[in-house]
Amino acid sequence: LKLLNPIINSDSVWKIQSIKFLADFYFSKKEFNKADQYYLQLLTFENANIDINEIKRKIKTYKK
Secondary structure, three states, rough: OOOOOHHHHHOOOOOHHHHHHHOOOOOOOOHHHHHHHHHHHHHOOOOOOOOOHHHHHHHHHHHO
16 A cells, blocks of 8 residues: 555556556455445546446445
């Protein structure tokens, strides 16, 4: 987290990938509140090269 925070808080080309990495990390650890925080950030980006359907599917798995 210490390494990724500067990237997430900048306009780096790696920002979206860093957020997705953290979201997937917390999802795998079953820390869904933290995962949700990052997944919702990802959904706000336009023209992001990420699979929105995958993110929505993951969110549905823990919002039940």
